[in-house]
Every structure is written in C-alpha cells, then in structure tokens.
Amino acid sequence: MRLAKRYNTEISSSDSRQVYREMRIGTAVPEPEQLQAVKHHFIHTHSVYDYFSSWECEQQTLSLLEKLFQQKDQVLLVGGSMMYIDAICNGIDEIPTIDEQLRKEVFQQYEAEGLEAMRRQLKILDPVFYEQVDLKNAKRVIHAVEICLMAGKSYSELRSNTKKERNFNIVKIGLNREREELYHRINQRVDIMMQQGLEAEARALFPHRELNALNTVGYKELFEYFAGNISLEKAVELIKRNSRRYAKRQLSWFRRDKTINWFNPEDYDAIVDCIDKQL
Incomplete structure (x- = not known):
C-alpha cells in the first residue's frame, strides 16, 4: 500500500x-x-x-x-x-480451456478410481510429461489428463517453454521473514480467519467442493470436517500445517529466480532504494 x-x-x-x-x-x-x-x-x-x-x-x-x-x-x-x-x-x-463437463467427468473418475488410475491414464496419454510431473500432486496429474483429453494431443506437445519478451x-521484490516468525504469523492468521467466520464461508461452498477453485488450503481441510472424516480441531491443525508447507514451496520456487531482490517486509526504505535504482 x-x-x-x-x-x-x-x-x-x-x-x-x-x-x-x-x-x-x-x-x-x-x-x-x-x-x-x-x-x-x-x-x-x-x-x-x-x-x-x-x-x-x-x-x-x-x-x-x-x-x-x-x-x-x-x-x-x-x-x-x-x-x-x-x-x-x-x-x-496457450492451453485449451477445459470444458466443464469434461472437468466433472475426470474428477468423478478420480473420486471413483483414485490417483493411481489417473497416473496410469496420464502415462498412456503423455509419457513425456508423466516422467516430469510430481506424481504425488493429484491436482497436477488430473489437470494434465484434462488437457490431453481436451486437446486431443499430449500436454508436452503444447508446452514450448519459450520465454516471451x-x-x-x-523489478522483482521478494519478501521474507525468519522461519520461526513466519510460521508463527501463519498460525496466527489461521486463528484470526476462523474467528472471522471461515467455517461458515467454507460450509456455504461445501456443495461445490469438486470445483478446481475450491481445491485450496483453508477450504479443503474444512470440507473433510463437514464430510465427517476429521474433527474441527484437526481441520484447523491441518490448515496451519498445509499453509506452512505452501509458504515453504513458495520460497523454494522463488529462490530459483536470481533476479528477485529479497527483503524483510519492514525494510521499506531499502525496498524503495532498490526499486528507484532500477527504474
């Protein structure tokens, strides 16, 4: 701001x-x-x-x-x-937009047959991407299958990975804190969100939990609670854990980009100085 x-x-x-x-x-x-x-x-x-x-x-x-x-x-x-x-x-x-009916069919297949079945299908549809994708990431595997079926060709054929000018x-600015402080703030933010009414917000979306947008930390854990699979206390615990894990993945991803200038969020003057020098 x-x-x-x-x-x-x-x-x-x-x-x-x-x-x-x-x-x-x-x-x-x-x-x-x-x-x-x-x-x-x-x-x-x-x-x-x-x-x-x-x-x-x-x-x-x-x-x-x-x-x-x-x-x-x-x-x-x-x-x-x-x-x-x-x-x-x-x-x-450019990746083709997935037809909503196809998306529902693939998700229903995933729910009925499980992730291993989706992996086998991806291996047949796109053996190249099968060797590259994180096979434990259900979202990535399912999306790749959707693209293959929608495009009528393999996902890897559609990916040129050519950088566009x-x-x-x-000017890239990355913000980070000491891990202990970062994780404390994440846990605290989850508690605040629960106080603000996250449970009610998620419950209103529960009937539509198959939507891709709702495969999101903070919602999917509460969906498990609404389904009777875990307790509310466990759901909150998982939201905190998964939020911390996501933050860790973010940092790992962005640290590969050597053009990012890293700062503590409180270092406002240093951030401004860095930006001004590159304008």
Missing part, C-alpha cells in the same frame, strides 16, 4: 484465489478501506464457477497493463501464486 501511494499507481493482484468473489476470509483479501485507498485489479472479479487459469491471467493482466501504462509510469504486481507471476513475467503456452521493465 505504501509503495502504491509513493509511486501514485494501482495494484494488479497475482493471487490465484483472491480473484474469486465467494472466497473472502480464506484468501485474506485486502480490507475494504485498503481497496478504497488504492485501486486493485483482479480482486473478486470472477466466480468459483468460472475457469481462470495461468493463461487467462497472463492475457487479462497484459491487457490491463497496456491500459495502465498509458496513465502510470509504474504498476505494482502483488501476490504469491507462482504460476501466475511466471506467466505474466515470462509468458505461458515484455515491452516493460520488471
């Missing part, structure tokens, strides 16, 4: 879940006064029933940036969704 005001600009969100209007508490969207103080984009602009992928994010964000750069010298891209940020900065291959300069 301070940076947006300093540079008299607007914020484009690259959070893959804050984009959904039905998910407010569990995605920790900015407070109403923050949204009013600085113009934000891609916050509650879509429904969980909409298909919004990394490719859509890239196309819609680039279209927005083209308009904003006619009025602003800088624009802030804020968020921690790895694939979305990578798509905006480096580009992504952008007509704007990109």
Whole structure:
C-alpha cells in the first residue's frame, strides 16, 4: 500500500484465489478501506464457477497493463501464486480451456478410481510429461489428463517453454521473514480467519467442493470436517500445517529466480532504494 501511494499507481493482484468473489476470509483479501485507498485489479472479479487459469491471467493482466501504462509510469504486481507471476513475467503456452463437463467427468473418475488410475491414464496419454510431473500432486496429474483429453494431443506437445519478451521493465521484490516468525504469523492468521467466520464461508461452498477453485488450503481441510472424516480441531491443525508447507514451496520456487531482490517486509526504505535504482 505504501509503495502504491509513493509511486501514485494501482495494484494488479497475482493471487490465484483472491480473484474469486465467494472466497473472502480464506484468501485474506485486502480490507475494504485498503481497496478504497488504492485501486486493485483482479480482486473478486470472477466466480468459483468460472475457469481462470495461468493463461487467462497472463492475457487479462497484459491487457490491463497496456491500459495502465498509458496513465502510470509504474504498476505494482502483488501476490504469491507462482504460476501466475511466471506467466505474466515470462509468458505461458496457450492451453485449451477445459470444458466443464469434461472437468466433472475426470474428477468423478478420480473420486471413483483414485490417483493411481489417473497416473496410469496420464502415462498412456503423455509419457513425456508423466516422467516430469510430481506424481504425488493429484491436482497436477488430473489437470494434465484434462488437457490431453481436451486437446486431443499430449500436454508436452503444447508446452514450448519459450520465454516471451515484455515491452516493460520488471523489478522483482521478494519478501521474507525468519522461519520461526513466519510460521508463527501463519498460525496466527489461521486463528484470526476462523474467528472471522471461515467455517461458515467454507460450509456455504461445501456443495461445490469438486470445483478446481475450491481445491485450496483453508477450504479443503474444512470440507473433510463437514464430510465427517476429521474433527474441527484437526481441520484447523491441518490448515496451519498445509499453509506452512505452501509458504515453504513458495520460497523454494522463488529462490530459483536470481533476479528477485529479497527483503524483510519492514525494510521499506531499502525496498524503495532498490526499486528507484532500477527504474
């Protein structure tokens, strides 16, 4: 917020879940006064029933940036969704939009036959990507199967992994804290979200839990509680654990990018100095 005001600009969100209007508490969207103080984009602009992928994010964000750069010298891209940020900065291959009926059929197959069956199917449809994907990540395996079936060709054939040139300069700032402090803040935030009504928010979405947007930390654990598989206490414990694990994966991903300048969030002056030197 301070940076947006300093540079008299607007914020484009690259959070893959804050984009959904039905998910407010569990995605920790900015407070109403923050949204009013600085113009934000891609916050509650879509429904969980909409298909919004990394490719859509890239196309819609680039279209927005083209308009904003006619009025602003800088624009802030804020968020921690790895694939979305990578798509905006480096580009992504065009992947076909998955038909909703096909998505439901594949998910029903997964529920009936399990992950191992989906792995076997992927190995047949795309043996190249089968060797590359994390076979323990059900979401990735299922999505690859969906793409193969939708496109009528293998996922690996659609992926060129060619970096696209952008007509704007990109300055990357990464924020991190000491692990103990970071994990404490994550646990604390989960407690606050529960106090704010996350359970009720998730319960309203429970009938639609098969939607891809709802395969999200904070919701899927509560869905297990609503289904009678675990206790509420266990669900909260898992939300905290899975949130910490996700933060760890984020840091591992972003640390591979040597162009990111890392700071503690409190180092405002150093962050500004770093940005100004690269403008």
